[in-house]
Amino acid sequence: MDSQELVQHFAEQSHPDELEQFDRASLEELVAKHETPFMVLDLEEVDYQYKSLQAALPGVKLFYALKSLSHPELIKRLKGLGCHFDLATIGEVELVESLGIKGDQCIHTHPIKKDKEIKRALEFGCKRFVVDNFEEMKKFYKYAGQVELIIRVSFRSKQAVVDLSRKFGCSLEELPVLVEMAQSNGIEVVGLSFHVGSQSLSPATQVNAIRSSVAAMKVMNNVKWKFLDIGGSFPVSYQEEVTPIEEFCAPVMEALSELPEHIEVFAEPGRFISAPSMIEVVSVVGKAKRGSRTWYYLDDGVYGGFSGQMFDHASYPIAPLKPFDPLGEFYPSVLAGPTCDSIDVVAEDIELPELEVGDILIGKQMGAYTIASATEFNYYPKPKIVVVEDIFDPTTEAL
Missing domain, CATH: 3.20.20.10 (Alanine racemase)
Incomplete structure (x- = not known):
C-alpha cells in the first residue's frame, strides 16, 4: 500500500468530529450552568438561515411556518x-x-x-x-x-x-x-x-x-x-x-x-430556518453491556426532544462533547432514552468511543419538529430551551 492509499485507508476508517464547527468552550460553559437535558437556540443561526434562503429566493416573500418551532x-x-x-x-x-x-x-x-x-x-x-x-x-x-x-x-x-x-x-x-x-x-x-x-x-x-x-x-x-x-x-x-x-x-x-x-x-x-438553529445537550445516565453492543441510556429520548425521529422521520447527528481521536477505538453502541418504553431508542448500531456515566452528548439540527412534538410521557419534563447568540467556533464556517 503506497502513501496515498494509506491516507485514503485511514480517512475511510476515521470518525469525523460532528462538533468541529461548534465552540466547545461555550458548550462546556452551558453544561456547567444548566442541568441536562436542555436545548440551545442560537439566534445568529436563525439570521444565517433566513438570509441564506432569502438570498436564494430573491423577491419571494417568506412566511415562517410556526409549527416547526x-x-x-x-x-x-x-x-x-x-x-x-x-x-x-x-x-x-x-x-x-x-x-x-x-x-x-x-x-x-x-x-x-x-x-x-x-x-x-x-x-x-x-x-x-x-x-x-x-x-x-x-x-x-x-x-x-x-x-x-x-x-x-x-x-x-x-x-x-x-x-x-x-x-x-x-x-x-x-x-x-x-x-x-x-x-x-x-x-x-x-x-x-x-x-x-x-x-x-x-x-x-x-x-x-x-x-x-x-x-x-x-x-x-x-x-x-x-x-x-x-x-x-x-x-x-x-x-x-x-x-x-x-x-x-x-x-x-x-x-x-x-x-x-x-x-x-x-x-x-419552517425546517430550513429552525432545524439548524437548535441543538440538544444530553447526559449519559446509565450504561450496560448487552451482547456485542454497549447500551448508553440518556436523559432524553424519542418521547422528548428526539420526538422528530418518530413523527418527522429525522435522524439527528449526535456526538460526544469531549474531544476524541478520530482514528482511535470505536465500539458498536446503542443510545436509548430514559423512559420505560422499549421503542425509546435514539440510535442503534452507532459507533462511539467508550463513554462513561455523566458524559455529555450533543444532538445537531434539532430545531424543527422536535420540542414542538415532545411529550411528558413517564412524567419526564420536556427539555428547557436556552437562548444564545452564537455557539459556533469563529474559526469555522457555520453549517
Whole structure:
C-alpha cells in the first residue's frame, strides 16, 4: 500500500468530529450552568438561515411556518428580519399577536378550519386563507367581502421525506369548479398554493408544480390572480449532505420567471430556518453491556426532544462533547432514552468511543419538529430551551 492509499485507508476508517464547527468552550460553559437535558437556540443561526434562503429566493416573500418551532425569541428575531408568518391555529394567531405581529403580515394556511378559527383570524386582521375542497369553501360564504382565498392544489412528490400533498390539496381538474363556486357566492379567489412535501431532496416536483400553476392561471383568466404560494420543502442536512440552498432554488427561480410580473410569490419555510438553529445537550445516565453492543441510556429520548425521529422521520447527528481521536477505538453502541418504553431508542448500531456515566452528548439540527412534538410521557419534563447568540467556533464556517 503506497502513501496515498494509506491516507485514503485511514480517512475511510476515521470518525469525523460532528462538533468541529461548534465552540466547545461555550458548550462546556452551558453544561456547567444548566442541568441536562436542555436545548440551545442560537439566534445568529436563525439570521444565517433566513438570509441564506432569502438570498436564494430573491423577491419571494417568506412566511415562517410556526409549527416547526414556535419559540417567542425565534419569532421576534424573524420579525426583526422582516419575515412574515404562516399560521394554522388559534393558538398560533394568539402567539404572534402577543409579539406585536399584525394580521396583514400573516397567512392562514390550514386547509381545514372550524368557524371559530376563521373568526379569530379575521379579528386578528388576517384575511388570507387557504382552502382545498368544496365543503371548506362553503364555510366562507358568510364571509364574502371579508376574505381572500388561496386554493391549494395537490402535487405529490416521491422526493420528499414527508409527503404533505397526501393529506391536503385539490386536483387540477377540481380547481375550476372551486373557483366558480367561490365567485358565484361573492368570494374573491386571489391565488394558488401547493406544498410538495417537507425535506424535499430535489426541486423537480416544486418546479413542475410552479409551471402547472402558471398554466392554470393563464387558462383561468377570469380570476384576478395576485399570489402564488410555493410552500416549503427546502432541505437541511441531517446524516447526509443535501443540495446547497442556492443550487436547490436556482431551477425554482427559473420556473418562477414564467409568472406574470404582477403576481407576488410566497414561500413557507419552517425546517430550513429552525432545524439548524437548535441543538440538544444530553447526559449519559446509565450504561450496560448487552451482547456485542454497549447500551448508553440518556436523559432524553424519542418521547422528548428526539420526538422528530418518530413523527418527522429525522435522524439527528449526535456526538460526544469531549474531544476524541478520530482514528482511535470505536465500539458498536446503542443510545436509548430514559423512559420505560422499549421503542425509546435514539440510535442503534452507532459507533462511539467508550463513554462513561455523566458524559455529555450533543444532538445537531434539532430545531424543527422536535420540542414542538415532545411529550411528558413517564412524567419526564420536556427539555428547557436556552437562548444564545452564537455557539459556533469563529474559526469555522457555520453549517
